[in-house]
Amino acid sequence: MLSQAEENYLKEIYALEEETMQLVSTNALAEKMRTKASSATDMLQKLAQKALVDYTKYRGARLSSKGKSKAITIVRKHRLWETFLVEKLGFNWDEVHDIAEQLEHIQSQSLTDKLDAFLEYPSFDPHGHPIPNVNGKIVASDSILLSELNVDEEGILVAVKDSSDGFLKYLSKINMTIGDHIKVLDIEAFDNSVTIENNTTRLSISGNVAKNLYIKRL
Amino acid sequence: MLSQAEENYLKEIYALEEETMQLVSTNALAEKMRTKASSATDMLQKLAQKALVDYTKYRGARLSSKGKSKAITIVRKHRLWETFLVEKLGFNWDEVHDIAEQLEHIQSQSLTDKLDAFLEYPSFDPHGHPIPNVNGKIVASDSILLSELNVDEEGILVAVKDSSDGFLKYLSKINMTIGDHIKVLDIEAFDNSVTIENNTTRLSISGNVAKNLYIKRL
DNA sequence: AAATATATTTAGTCTTATCTAAATTTGCTG
DNA sequence: CAGCAAATTTAGATAAGACTAAATATATTT
Ligand SMILES: [Mn+2]
Ligand SMILES: [Mn+2]
Ligand SMILES: [Mn+2]
Ligand SMILES: [Mn+2]
Numbered sequence: 001m002l003s004q005a006e007e008n009y010l011k012e013i014y015a016l017e018e019e020t021m022q023l024v025s026t027n028a029l030a031e032k033m034r035t036k037a038s039s040a041t042d043m044l045q046k047l048a049q050k051a052l053v054d055y056t057k058y059r060g061a062r063l064s065s066k067g068k069s070k071a072i073t074i075v076r077k078h079r080l081w082e083t084f085l086v087e088k089l090g091f092n093w094d095e096v097h098d099i100a101e102q103l104e105h106i107q108s109q110s111l112t113d114k115l116d117a118f119l120e121y122p123s124f125d126p127h128g129h130p131i132p133n134v135n136g137k138i139v140a141s142d143s144i145l146l147s148e149l150n151v152d153e154e155g156i157l158v159a160v161k162d163s164s165d166g167f168l169k170y171l172s173k174i175n176m177t178i179g180d181h182i183k184v185l186d187i188e189a190f191d192n193s194v195t196i197e198n199n200t201t202r203l204s205i206s207g208n209v210a211k212n213l214y215i216k217r218l
Numbered sequence: 219m220l221s222q223a224e225e226n227y228l229k230e231i232y233a234l235e236e237e238t239m240q241l242v243s244t245n246a247l248a249e250k251m252r253t254k255a256s257s258a259t260d261m262l263q264k265l266a267q268k269a270l271v272d273y274t275k276y277r278g279a280r281l282s283s284k285g286k287s288k289a290i291t292i293v294r295k296h297r298l299w300e301t302f303l304v305e306k307l308g309f310n311w312d313e314v315h316d317i318a319e320q321l322e323h324i325q326s327q328s329l330t331d332k333l334d335a336f337l338e339y340p341s342f343d344p345h346g347h348p349i350p351n352v353n354g355k356i357v358a359s360d361s362i363l364l365s366e367l368n369v370d371e372e373g374i375l376v377a378v379k380d381s382s383d384g385f386l387k388y389l390s391k392i393n394m395t396i397g398d399h400i401k402v403l404d405i406e407a408f409d410n411s412v413t414i415e416n417n418t419t420r421l422s423i424s425g426n427v428a429k430n431l432y433i434k435r436l
Numbered sequence: 437a438a439a440t441a442t443a444t445t446t447a448g449t450c451t452t453a454t455c456t457a458a459a460t461t462t463g464c465t466g
Numbered sequence: 467c468a469g470c471a472a473a474t475t476t477a478g479a480t481a482a483g484a485c486t487a488a489a490t491a492t493a494t495t496t
Contacts, residue, residue, distance in 0.1 A: 042445095103324060106317065110309075253453090276462065
């Protein structure tokens with residue numbers, strides 16, 4: 001059985017691999033885990049020892065198939081719990097991450113499966129992220145970042161990239177949520193800020209914000 | 219914030235105090251925690267240091283009011299989660315203890331409160347044990363053990379004392395659950411076994427079983 | 437290709453929670 | 467009340483996971 005620390009590292013290695021499509025470096029991992037490079041090295045050595053990652057000294061690591069399957073199980077639990085917290089307990093989408101960070105470590109296959117059934121097998125969590133099914137299968141997404149849209153293009157906001165408290169609270173403040181219909185009205189060349197129309201409201205968002213919103217083209 | 223180990227010890231000290239109404243001894247605590255006396259001593263010293271227990275070397279320990287309130291919070295969470303698992307997810311009452319043993323350590327006051335509301339503020343868990351309310355208040359019980367009933371007395375099974383898997387599975391097997399109407403037909407003097415009528419069925423249970431069933435007299 | 441900068445690993449320390457073995461205290465018995 | 471047994475504490479070790487400082491490897495510049 002894996003410790004919570006091991007599980008958290010596996011999940012982060014998985015996320016970094018998906019994001020960069022490259023070997024995960026010690027520094028990148030340490031930064032995400034908010035720890036020191038030496039700690040990341042220790043953990044990579046241990047995970048390699050347990051055959052959960054393929055790790056080459058000084059070069060970086062990637063998940064083994066065993067490690068990947070563990071990581072997906074944890075992601076599945078995390079997203080199911082987030083969905084439970086929002087759908088059943090009435091939390092806001094910006095309140096659930098830290099709680100799910102704990103709940104994802106509860107060890108019980110039958111609990112996960114019954115929770116999944118109770119929620120009626122959801123495909124996406126409150127942030128629009130896909131929930132792996134019981135076999136670890138994840139629905140492919142053809143969404144792109146809002147920053148990649150051109151003027152006059154439209155789409156539906158299907159997910160956020162950054163799901164930090166701060167970003168989610170900002171979105172709530174500007175009244176933007178998953179499912180919104182968005183149209184690009186203008187793009188400022190000098191700072192990449194984007195003027196959009198959303199819910200018949202016109203507003204301007206920074207380039208950084210635009211890079212954290214996943215849109216499905218209409 | 220308390221570690222899981224500290225929380226588990228606090229909960230067990232609380233249970234032992236309630237059960238024996240005496241100072242908790244190192245050996246008794248170690249046995250319940252399935253650890254060694256030296257480990258229990260270490261933990262008692264740490265808990266005393268944190269003012270969660272009043273502890274006198276060689277004499278034993280009792281919870282401080284701070285420690286008791288922590289313990290009750292953990293018991294509250296444990297029993298709320300057990301109720302959730304049975305009522306909402308469809309687990310059997312003999313499957314939930316180990317999962318709740320993990321869930322009780324999730325840190326989030328608002329989660330506990332929202333879960334309580336979602337379950338409509340239950341007063342008892344699936345084993346008939348009272349659930350402390352948000353202020354730590356526990357409903358007093360006037361139930362007695364089945365072993366204390368005399369021949370011809372009747373009552374309702376309101377709770378189990380032993381809530382181990384094995385005991386609960388046994389009760390399921392003989393078709394006995396919380397809420398059953400039970401009448402004592404006969405008591406064997408030589409081994410304290412009890413013949414009862416339950417659900418119009420007559421059956422015999424051992425003295426040990428009778429000592430683990432809480433009955434409310436009719 | 438050497439020099440420098442950056443990334444990574446290693447060595448050694450710390451804390452928590454466990455254990456075994458040894459020392460100490462308490463409590464009971466003769 | 468002395469002596470022994472049981473209960474409890476202390477001492478010393480171990481493992482996980484973190485940290486700092488030092489060593490080493492890799493990458494970038496001249
Ligand atoms: Mn986590
Ligand atoms: Mn999410
Ligand atoms: Mn527990
Ligand atoms: Mn219970």
